[in-house]
Amino acid sequence: MTTSITRHLLGAAAVTAIATTSLADEVTLASGITGSRIEDFKAIVKPWEASTGHTVTLVPMPASSTDQFGQYRLWLAAGNSDIDLYQTDVIWAPQLAEQLVDLSEVAGELMQSHFPSIVQSQTVGDKLVALPLYTDAPALYYRSDLLEKHGASVPETWEELTQTAQKIQDAERAAGNDDLWGFVWQGNAYEGLTCNALEWVKSFGGGQIVEPNGDISINNDKAIAALDFVATWPGTISPEGVLAYKEEEARGVWQTGNAVFMRNWPYAYGLGNSEDSAVKGKFAVTTLPTGGDHDTSAATLGGWNIAVSKYSENQDIAISLAMYLAGPEAQKIRSLTGSRLPTIMSLYEDADIAKEVPIIPQWKQVFLEAVPRPSAPTKGAYNEVSSKFWSAVHNTLSGDGTAAENLELLELELSDLKGSGW
Numbered sequence: 001m002t003t004s005i006t007r008h009l010l011g012a013a014a015v016t017a018i019a020t021t022s023l024a025d026e027v028t029l030a031s032g033i034t035g036s037r038i039e040d041f042k043a044i045v046k047p048w049e050a051s052t053g054h055t056v057t058l059v060p061m062p063a064s065s066t067d068q069f070g071q072y073r074l075w076l077a078a079g080n081s082d083i084d085l086y087q088t089d090v091i092w093a094p095q096l097a098e099q100l101v102d103l104s105e106v107a108g109e110l111m112q113s114h115f116p117s118i119v120q121s122q123t124v125g126d127k128l129v130a131l132p133l134y135t136d137a138p139a140l141y142y143r144s145d146l147l148e149k150h151g152a153s154v155p156e157t158w159e160e161l162t163q164t165a166q167k168i169q170d171a172e173r174a175a176g177n178d179d180l181w182g183f184v185w186q187g188n189a190y191e192g193l194t195c196n197a198l199e200w201v202k203s204f205g206g207g208q209i210v211e212p213n214g215d216i217s218i219n220n221d222k223a224i225a226a227l228d229f230v231a232t233w234p235g236t237i238s239p240e241g242v243l244a245y246k247e248e249e250a251r252g253v254w255q256t257g258n259a260v261f262m263r264n265w266p267y268a269y270g271l272g273n274s275e276d277s278a279v280k281g282k283f284a285v286t287t288l289p290t291g292g293d294h295d296t297s298a299a300t301l302g303g304w305n306i307a308v309s310k311y312s313e314n315q316d317i318a319i320s321l322a323m324y325l326a327g328p329e330a331q332k333i334r335s336l337t338g339s340r341l342p343t344i345m346s347l348y349e350d351a352d353i354a355k356e357v358p359i360i361p362q363w364k365q366v367f368l369e370a371v372p373r374p375s376a377p378t379k380g381a382y383n384e385v386s387s388k389f390w391s392a393v394h395n396t397l398s399g400d401g402t403a404a405e406n407l408e409l410l411e412l413e414l415s416d417l418k419g420s421g422w
Contacts, residue, residue, distance in 0.1 A: 136302030
């Protein structure tokens with residue numbers, strides 16, 4: 001693999017005309033940290049460092065994408081040249097485009113191997129502002145051993161999940177397993193709750209908050225029914241503290257063997273099967289349930305990308321690293337070490353990935369049918385739209401107003417924000 005990596009890097013270097021002898025040999029990359037990402041990152045960039053002689057310093061960011069975005073905007077607004085590259089969420093491209101390097105010319109050929117829709121999500125006007133690293137779509141993790149033990153089927157609806165989670169939780173606690181919970185997820189007031197709640201609402205047939213044509217749709221009976229239903233979980237099948245959970249808190253409960261079900265992203269699969277995991281070999285994954293007699297599942301489209309700051313003083317080296325990180329060798333390493341879903345189409349047929357991380361080829365259809373957050377129709381206002389949405393949801397789940405009251409207020413706030421148009 002080293003030979004192919006070197007060949008790829010030499011090509012990228014030629015295209016970007018890197019003068020390695022005259023430029024600084026260190027670049028910095030800001031990225032959120034979850035799971036084993038620091039160790040995985042070292043493994044991913046090692047071949048690039050060996051081939052170029054440059055080094056990469058990872059600048060750890062909070063796990064919360066909301067907190068990351070806030071810090072990124074502060075740095076970019078200040079013209080910070082200390083950060084050369086940013087790992088960016090799939091929804092941030094329109095909001096950060098003006099402060100990122102256009103990579104369309106240098107990465108045009110490489111992007112032909114990626115899923116076109118994902119490349120398009122990082123294109124603003126005629127600028128390619130970030131290169132895809134991996135895509136994401138959540139799934140339902142379930143304890144196959146506990147379902148078998150208690151004669152339960154894998155749930156297909158949220159109603160079935162609730163009943164099964166309660167049944168197994170009660171039975172296990174009666175047998176002395178007092179720490180077991182039925183279902184853990186991400187309930188904190190941040191972008192992760194927008195993702196969870198969009199799935200509940202959409203799977204109940206309640207729309208996408210703001211529709212692709214820009215219409216505000218969130219205040220409807222099916223969305224209200226979805227949130228009213230979920231509000232019964234904290235304190236019953238989910239700990240009350242779930243309203244402070246992000247991805248890692250949910251994974252922590254799950255991986256210590258203290259949950260029957262978990263909603264989470266693909267990264268938790270490999271960690272769940274690590275040698276020190278209490279659930280190694282005891283779980284499987286499936287698509288997220290449907291609800292309210294609706295027959296379509298919904299999984300929020302996620303994914304992360306790599307962007308080069310226009311304030312970087314090492315742009316050529318940073319572009320070389322971005323090209324490598326978005327290329328086939330780095331994407332394959334990332335899939336094998338972190339169970340991340342590649343954005344390069346051919347890697348879903350890769351024998352090594354299929355053997356070591358079998359969920360990846362299985363997950364292809366999940367993310368191809370995933371539901372995007374309404375960042376495209378709301379444009380630069382998306383961050384505020386999401387904040388208002390997750391706040392309304394969190395209030396509902398916390399008992400601070402009913403779903404009907406909170407969604408009516410949310411509709412008014414979004415209408416004011418929209419004005420005459422997004």
